[in-house]
Structure formats: structure tokens, C-alpha cells
Amino acid sequence: MSVTRRQFLTGLSGLAVVGLGVGGATRYWLGRNEAPGGHDYELIAAPLDVELVPGHQTPAWAYGGAAPGLELRARQGDWLRVKFINHLPVPTTVHWHGIRLPLEMDGVPYVSQLPVLPGESFDYRFRVPDAGSYWYHPHVTSSEQLGRGLVGPLIVEEREPTGFVHERILSLKNWHVDEEGGFLPFSIPREAARNGTLGRLSTINGKPNPTLDLPAGQIVRVRLLNLDNTATYRLNLKGQGEARIYALDGNPVTPRAMGPDYWLGPGMRICLALRMPAAGEEIALRDGPVRLGTLRAVPSEGSATDWPAPLPPNPIAEPDLANAEKLNFNFEWVGSTADEGVDTPPSLWQINGVAWDINDKTCADRPIARLQRGKSYIFELKNMTQYQHPVHLHGMSFKVIASNRRKIIPYFTDTFLLGRNERAQVALVADNPGTWMFHCHVIDHMETGLMAAIEVA
Ligand code: C2O
Numbered sequence: 001m002s003v004t005r006r007q008f009l010t011g012l013s014g015l016a017v018v019g020l021g022v023g024g025a026t027r028y029w030l031g032r033n034e035a036p037g038g039h040d041y042e043l044i045a046a047p048l049d050v051e052l053v054p055g056h057q058t059p060a061w062a063y064g065g066a067a068p069g070l071e072l073r074a075r076q077g078d079w080l081r082v083k084f085i086n087h088l089p090v091p092t093t094v095h096w097h098g099i100r101l102p103l104e105m106d107g108v109p110y111v112s113q114l115p116v117l118p119g120e121s122f123d124y125r126f127r128v129p130d131a132g133s134y135w136y137h138p139h140v141t142s143s144e145q146l147g148r149g150l151v152g153p154l155i156v157e158e159r160e161p162t163g164f165v166h167e168r169i170l171s172l173k174n175w176h177v178d179e180e181g182g183f184l185p186f187s188i189p190r191e192a193a194r195n196g197t198l199g200r201l202s203t204i205n206g207k208p209n210p211t212l213d214l215p216a217g218q219i220v221r222v223r224l225l226n227l228d229n230t231a232t233y234r235l236n237l238k239g240q241g242e243a244r245i246y247a248l249d250g251n252p253v254t255p256r257a258m259g260p261d262y263w264l265g266p267g268m269r270i271c272l273a274l275r276m277p278a279a280g281e282e283i284a285l286r287d288g289p290v291r292l293g294t295l296r297a298v299p300s301e302g303s304a305t306d307w308p309a310p311l312p313p314n315p316i317a318e319p320d321l322a323n324a325e326k327l328n329f330n331f332e333w334v335g336s337t338a339d340e341g342v343d344t345p346p347s348l349w350q351i352n353g354v355a356w357d358i359n360d361k362t363c364a365d366r367p368i369a370r371l372q373r374g375k376s377y378i379f380e381l382k383n384m385t386q387y388q389h390p391v392h393l394h395g396m397s398f399k400v401i402a403s404n405r406r407k408i409i410p411y412f413t414d415t416f417l418l419g420r421n422e423r424a425q426v427a428l429v430a431d432n433p434g435t436w437m438f439h440c441h442v443i444d445h446m447e448t449g450l451m452a453a454i455e456v457a
């Protein structure tokens with residue numbers, strides 16, 4: 001499965017590295033030109049100083065001159081073509097979280113592609129089969145790269161109008177910064193062995209506790225994306241107005257009331273229809289009791305609309321539960337046994353008794369499960385730890401069907417927040433050939449063992 005740099009570079013020779021403007025100003029983002037039937041972006045990753053703490057600079061890394069990164073949009077069924085250019089001082093890749101695509105486009109180093117070296121570029125081209133809220137991020141030294149800001153929304157629009165007139169994207173991230181905006185460690189072993197290393201400054205779209213203006217009396221499609229390394233947000237809204245859930249992660253659900261708290265783990269998304277109150281009223285968006293930001297109703301034109309119809313389902317194969325094969329996946333805490341070198345993260349977690357070594361490029365050659373293409377499977381996920389794990393699978397979506405801890409209304413997703421000591425069942429049709437990462441999306445859990453490969457052949 002390992003590949004050489006040469007294989008990947010074929011066809012790329014002669015590609016000019018572009019992006020640095022003349023005259024001092026650095027142009028990170030060269031704009032978007034829309035080709036018929038496709039969406040073309042040039043996406044540059046580069047250092048960027050941002051002001052998270054007033055009066056101080058934070059040396060972030062940015063996609064398209066923004067952290068969180070440039071919002072990418074495509075239309076369901078169309079091609080997304082992104083020329084990615086690495087102006088970082090380190091190798092990287094881009095992974096398209098939740099998108100069902102060919103393995104070569106999945107951005108996993110040494111499995112999908114070689115890391116993109118500083119000054120190099122890589123052409124990502126794939127169709128987006130499902131409409132919904134997705135995101136993109138590197139899959140190389142992830143604690144630091146995501147921690148410094150390399151996370152961005154990817155929105156796939158439905159093919160037909162949905163009835164939503166207004167839309168807002170709220171990207172949530174807790175930055176690992178101190179009072180002067182300097183970075184703190186992205187991963188501390190003592191924390192990695194527990195909930196994961198939390199950032200200290202929570203932001204929405206890169207702003208701490210912002211006030212966002214939304215049209216009074218109107219229904220707004222609010223896409224909340226948890227792009228954080230570690231934090232599970234216990235989302236709730238306080239104030240007038242009414243919120244209904246329209247989609248979870250990438251997939252529509254039957255619209256329902258939001259309920260008191262929605263636990264949005266790292267990597268997860270939720271799409272709400274929010275009816276804003278009268279002008280002047282405010283809604284607090286909160287994480288448990290803590291305010292993350294304020295949604296302020298401002299006077300708007302246009303008459304109030306009714307709740308939109310449910311969103312159309314995505315074309316995901318329905319697993320055949322009666323004939324599905326059952327596979328067990330146990331998520332365990334093991335603690336560190338091996339001696340830890342400076343560059344070697346400790347091994348703290350395991351899936352089915354195996355820990356992933358992020359420095360071993362051949363780990364993917366030893367998948368913990370081999371699935372037969374076209375067959376249905378039920379994964380029994382068993383959390384044997386005291387911590388929750390947002391369990392994520394690349395390449396395919398799965399259907400959450402049961403849990404021993406809560407009532408499940410079955411739905412398709414790419415990330416399931418497995419509670420402490422929870423047992424849950426998810427099912428899928430193994431319809432995408434490749435070796436797919438299967439990991440916890442608490443980044444320092446992933447980097448200290450909670451990752452595996454699943455092969456579909
Ligand atoms: Cu957001 Cu390996 O994934």
C-alpha cells in the first residue's frame with residue numbers, strides 16, 4: 001500500500017507555485033473561478049498572524065488567508081476541484097471530512113498520497129455525492145496543524161432549492177493560546193490520557209464571543225461545525241426564537257425540536273432551522289452554561305416564511321441488517337508502557353488491542369478488519385473507557401441504529417459520539433474500496449493510539 005513520492009509527482013512537474021503577490025502584500029487567496037459543472041478553487045495554506053486576543057498576534061496557519069479556513073462550496077453531484085498549494089514550513093495534506101470519495105483523494109499520508117512538501121502543490125478532484133455540511137483539515141501532525149487553524153468548512157448544496165432563504169455558518173474552535181495570544185502545547189500526555197488537551201479560548205468563526213446579526217422574524221439555516229481538536233460542545237440556545245434540527249453531520253433527519261442540550265463532539269456538525277425573534281431580541285448560543293456567542297435579531301425585509309420541508313436524503317446505500325455480518329470494535333485505555341521519546345507520542349489508547357503508531361508509515365498495511373465490497377456490516381462499538389470518543393470513519397457513511405444508553409432515531413453520519421462505557425451499533429454497506437481510517441476525532445486520542453485502518457476489497 002505504501003507509495004513512492006515519484007508515483008505521486010508524475011504529471012505534476014512544471015506546476016508553478018503561485019500565490020505571493022508583488023509589492024509587499026501577500027495574496028494568500030487567488031480567488032475562485034467557477035467552471036461549468038464544477039467548482040474550482042486554488043487553496044493556499046500559509047502562516048498568517050491573527051488577532052484572537054485583542055492587541056496581540058497569534059502565529060496561526062491558514063487556508064485561503066483565513067483561520068478557520070476559506071469556506072468552500074460545491075453542488076451535490078458536481079466535481080470539486082481544488083488545487084492545493086503548500087506555503088507552510090511543514091509537509092501537510094488535505095482530508096475532506098465526511099465526503100465519500102476515492103481513496104486517492106482522501107488526504108491520508110502514505111495511504112492516499114505522499115505529504116505535500118513546502119512549496120509543492122496537489123490537485124484534489126472528486127465528485128461530492130452528498131449534500132450537507134462537511135469540513136477539511138490536514139492529516140499530518142494533526143494536533144499542531146489543526147490546532148494552529150488549518151480547519152475549514154466545506155458546504156455541499158442540495159441540487160434543488162431547499163426553501164431556506166438565509167444561511168449562516170458557525171465554525172466552533174477553542175484555541176490553545178495564552179493571554180498574549182501565544183500558542184500553548186496542543187497536546188499534553190496527561191491530558192491526552194483523559195479528555196484530550198483543551199484549548200482555552202473559544203471562538204465562533206475565529207472571534208471570541210461574537211455578536212452575529214440575523215434577520216428578525218425569519219428562518220435561518222444555521223450550520224454549526226465543531227472544528228475543534230478536543231472539545232465536545234453541549235450546545236443550547238437561550239432566548240426567544242425556535243430551533244429545529246434539519247441535519248446531523250452530513251445528513252438530513254426528520255425535522256425535530258432541538259431539545260435542551262445537543263452534544264456536538266469534535267468533527268461533528270448540526271444544521272438547524274432557527275426562527276429568529278423580533279428585532280432587538282437576542283439568543284445566546286451556549287456550551288452548557290457558557291456563552292459562545294450572541295445571535296441578534298436585526299430588522300429585515302421580506303415576509304416571514306414557513307418551516308422548510310425536510311431536506312432530501314443523500315444517496316447512501318441502505319445496509320441489509322438481516323444479513324449483515326457483525327464486527328466488534330473495542331475502544332480501550334491502556335496507559336503508557338513503552339518509553340517515550342521526544343518525538344514519539346505515548347501509546348495510551350487501543351482499538352481491538354492495537355494502537356496506531358503515527359510515526360509508522362506501514363500501519364495501514366495491517367487493517368484491523370477486512371470488509372467484502374458490497375456486503376453489509378454491523379459494527380458493534382464498545383467504549384471500555386471513562387471518556388467519550390467521537391468515532392469517525394473515512395470513505396463511507398454509516399447508519400447509527402442502536403445504543404445501550406439512549407434512544408436512537410436511526411440516521412446516517414460519518415462521526416458518532418460514543419459516550420463513556422456506551423455500546424452502540426452502526427451499520428453500513430462496504431461500497432467504497434480502499435483502506436479507510438477509522439479513528440477517534442479527539443486529535444490527541446487519535447495521535448496516541450485511537451486509530452485503525454479498515455480495508456474494503
Ligand atoms: Cu476529520 Cu481522519 O478525519
Ligand code: CU
Nearest residue numbers: 096097098394
Ligand atoms: Cu475524515
Ligand code: CU
Nearest residue numbers: 389440442445
Ligand atoms: Cu477519543
